[in-house]
Amino acid sequence: MLGCAIIGAGFMGEIHAASMHHIPSAQLKWVVDKNPDRAKELAQPNNARYTDRIDPVLNDPDVVAVIHCLPTIFRLDFLKQYVSAEKHIFCEKPLARTLTEARAIKRLLQGYKKVFMVGHVVRFFWEYEQTRQLVRSNAIGTPGIVRFSRCGGFPRGGTDWYGDYEASGGAALDLSVHDFDYMLWTFGPIKRIFAKGLAKTQLRHGDYMLAILKFANGMIAHSEVSWAEPLGSFFTRFEVCGSKGMIEFDSRKASSFTLTEKAVGDDTLPGLVVPQRAELESPFVRELKHFIQCIEQKKKPLITVDAGLRALTASLGCLESIQTGRPVNIK
Amino acid sequence: MIRIALLSFEHVHACGYAEVLGQLQNVKFTAFADDNPKRRRAMARRFPKPKAYASWRRLLAEAPCDAVIITSANARHYEMGIAAAKAGKHILCEKPITTTLEDARDLIDTCAAHNVKLQVAFPVRYCAAIQQARNVIASGELGEILAINTTNHGTMPGGWFANKKLAGGGAIMDHTVHVVDLLRYLLGKEFTRVYSESTTKLYPIKVEDCALLMLEMADGPFVSLDASWSRPPSYKTWGNVVLEFKGTKSNLSLDCFPTTLNIYQNKTMRHTTLSGGDNFDREMMAAFVDAIINNRKPDITGEDGYKALEVALAAYQAIKRRQPVSLPLGLGQVRAAN
Ligand SMILES: NC(=O)c1ccc[n+]([C@@H]2O[C@H](COP(=O)([O-])OP(=O)(O)OC[C@H]3O[C@@H](n4cnc5c(N)ncnc54)[C@H](O)[C@@H]3O)[C@@H](O)[C@H]2O)c1
Numbered sequence: 001m002l003g004c005a006i007i008g009a010g011f012m013g014e015i016h017a018a019s020m021h022h023i024p025s026a027q028l029k030w031v032v033d034k035n036p037d038r039a040k041e042l043a044q045p046n047n048a049r050y051t052d053r054i055d056p057v058l059n060d061p062d063v064v065a066v067i068h069c070l071p072t073i074f075r076l077d078f079l080k081q082y083v084s085a086e087k088h089i090f091c092e093k094p095l096a097r098t099l100t101e102a103r104a105i106k107r108l109l110q111g112y113k114k115v116f117m118v119g120h121v122v123r124f125f126w127e128y129e130q131t132r133q134l135v136r137s138n139a140i141g142t143p144g145i146v147r148f149s150r151c152g153g154f155p156r157g158g159t160d161w162y163g164d165y166e167a168s169g170g171a172a173l174d175l176s177v178h179d180f181d182y183m184l185w186t187f188g189p190i191k192r193i194f195a196k197g198l199a200k201t202q203l204r205h206g207d208y209m210l211a212i213l214k215f216a217n218g219m220i221a222h223s224e225v226s227w228a229e230p231l232g233s234f235f236t237r238f239e240v241c242g243s244k245g246m247i248e249f250d251s252r253k254a255s256s257f258t259l260t261e262k263a264v265g266d267d268t269l270p271g272l273v274v275p276q277r278a279e280l281e282s283p284f285v286r287e288l289k290h291f292i293q294c295i296e297q298k299k300k301p302l303i304t305v306d307a308g309l310r311a312l313t314a315s316l317g318c319l320e321s322i323q324t325g326r327p328v329n330i331k
Numbered sequence: 332m333i334r335i336a337l338l339s340f341e342h343v344h345a346c347g348y349a350e351v352l353g354q355l356q357n358v359k360f361t362a363f364a365d366d367n368p369k370r371r372r373a374m375a376r377r378f379p380k381p382k383a384y385a386s387w388r389r390l391l392a393e394a395p396c397d398a399v400i401i402t403s404a405n406a407r408h409y410e411m412g413i414a415a416a417k418a419g420k421h422i423l424c425e426k427p428i429t430t431t432l433e434d435a436r437d438l439i440d441t442c443a444a445h446n447v448k449l450q451v452a453f454p455v456r457y458c459a460a461i462q463q464a465r466n467v468i469a470s471g472e473l474g475e476i477l478a479i480n481t482t483n484h485g486t487m488p489g490g491w492f493a494n495k496k497l498a499g500g501g502a503i504m505d506h507t508v509h510v511v512d513l514l515r516y517l518l519g520k521e522f523t524r525v526y527s528e529s530t531t532k533l534y535p536i537k538v539e540d541c542a543l544l545m546l547e548m549a550d551g552p553f554v555s556l557d558a559s560w561s562r563p564p565s566y567k568t569w570g571n572v573v574l575e576f577k578g579t580k581s582n583l584s585l586d587c588f589p590t591t592l593n594i595y596q597n598k599t600m601r602h603t604t605l606s607g608g609d610n611f612d613r614e615m616m617a618a619f620v621d622a623i624i625n626n627r628k629p630d631i632t633g634e635d636g637y638k639a640l641e642v643a644l645a646a647y648q649a650i651k652r653r654q655p656v657s658l659p660l661g662l663g664q665v666r667a668a669n
Binding site for chain 1: 477478480524526527528529530531532533534540541542543545547553554555557559561562563565566577582653654655
């Protein structure tokens with residue numbers, strides 16, 4: 001039985017705690033949150049202990065793995081402590097808020113013997129994984145242009161840290177990093193990016209970005225990310241156009257189970273919606289299972305620190321392009 | 332009664348326009364020309380009433396007509412347009428107006444000098460949803476428009492469309508101008524900056540088949556436009572014109588060719604779709620005729636055609652330079668773009 005701790009009992013912490021129930025060989029031992037009420041709320045129904053400090057968790061020899069779900073600005077300092085305590089680490093995306101911090105994380109992990117994985121969950125969504133396989137098996141020939149969209153209402157994180165663009169990077173970072181990891185994984189390196197966005201200027205609780213990407217293989221891509229949709233809504237869509245055919249996906253048209261929460265009065269507006277398909281294992285469960293398996297079988301995880309760094313580099317390239325009004329070359 | 336002749340069936344839209352001519356009450360379709368004998372014979376069978384000419388120059392000299400429709404390959408718009416204007420004929424010119432800005436300027440000036448109307452064929456302006464959007468935008472219901480995500484996808488048309496000499500480019504030349512014209516019309520603003528990336532990956536052709544543009548208007552919004560010939564022959568329809576607006580108050584999504592019917596036929600073993608509703612071509616032709624009868628400015632002028640072409644040419648320049656290009660293009664740049 002692998003003992004795990006969840007650091008950050010917010011939106012993602014809750015999802016990973018739920019996933020643990022589907023992994024017989026793993027057990028949630030601790031929940032950490034600076035807000036002890038939040039920690040307690042998540043720990044108790046899971047028969048886990050809770051604390052607002054990290055030390056007791058790191059000192060507990062029964063904890064072999066930590067699942068890091070703190071807001072994006074909290075990365076390096078925490079990871080350093082996990083590494084000193086020699087824990088296996090699952091780190092939510094993005095790898096960090098800045099390139100400097102991400103590089104420091106990479107250095108920190110050089111030669112680290114334990115598993116380190118970044119939570120780029122899109123790789124575990126059936127439609128995305130299947131599309132990658134179709135592309136690689138030449139089902140639609142050579143891709144010439146791809147379009148990826150990830151659009152939702154503004155995410156209301158526990159402390160409204162998403163609304164602080166210095167902290168979250170806005171949708172231009174927080175959402176785009178999902179699709180960039182997937183695109184890099186499926187289509188290879190990105191050469192150049194040109195992006196336009198709202199950044200922190202125009203919408204207090206909202207963000208929107210459109211980007212054009214050129215890949216090393218010559219393919220071009222369009223990326224749309226939005227926190228400008230009605231609250232509570234969320235969808236993703238993509239198309240991959242090749243020399244022998246194309247693939248289209250729209251999560252709004254690909255749901256086997258649609259439960260619509262009706263807002264009654266202002267304070268019951270639904271929060272973030274995560275798309276679900278009843279017939280498929282949750283991608284979040286698959287993701288965490290993979291992490292646990294890597295620990296058990298001493299395997300290298302699918303999403304390494306380098307992958308996390310590459311995806312972040314692309315997202316930060318967008319922020320830079322938005323700021324300078326110029327295309328950004330990706331090294 | 333307005334007498335109209337059609338100067339070439341080279342462009343795929345020519346048949347649609349010719350059909351519409353027969354549906355309008357105050358119009359007589361008097362003649363057409365086509366220098367391709369096979370196509371001319373086929374069209375003569377399909378449209379038996381107008382007189383068929385092998386030479387469009389001869390048609391201009393002999394045929395009784397007040398106005399002409401220019402639906403030749405893009406690069407031939409210019410010489411046909413100049414000749415028609417000099418012959419005193421009003422002109423409905425297929426998009427893009429010409430393939431160079433100098434030609435466009437000369438055509439506009441020549442039409443003005445000979446006192447003939449020049450309308451560029453941007454039929455999607457007559458889409459009912461576009462008209463409704465114009466009212467909604469003017470009413471301020473969207474708030475400030477911050478960003479627009481647009482596509483004008485199509486299948487690869489082949490033939491002269493994929494020949495740079497005759498078409499003036501590839502997918503960018505073919506598919507930039509519609510959306511650019513629609514947005515200028517809807518927002519009443521000009522584009523100020525253009526960036527673009529393109530590639531040729533889908534077909535063994537020498538022009539781009541995939542292209543993305545990022546456009547800016549003064550004080551926003553920013554706009555992305557996908558002009559790719561990315562719909563494979565097996566796709567359920569020819570393509571689309573879709574515009575998605577993000578406003579501070581509301582979002583607006585426009586699909587000018589919505590999938591209203593899905594059709595599955597054993598005969599072809601293909602899934603096809605129909606939109607229904609609007610006939611943009613008819614509306615556009617009626618407006619052109621109305622402009623002639625009432626001696627008013629056409630809804631879509633040569634200047635509109637020039638502005639749309641300018642964006643497409645700027646995109647090619649941005650690709651070459653790997654930098655955004657500012658509009659309007661200066662004269663030196665105008666030449667460099669070609
Ligand atoms: N993989 C995905 O699909 C996905 C989805 C959403 C968020 N995320 C990522 O997960 C991370 C967390 O996002 P979230 O939406 O769960 O945020 P959240 O605001 O819902 O949760 C964060 C929690 O961390 C706690 N916290 C904040 N600072 C702390 C500190 N210094 N010490 C201890 N606890 C602290 C807060 O009290 C809160 O409960 C982010 O990096 C985000 O980008 C990933």
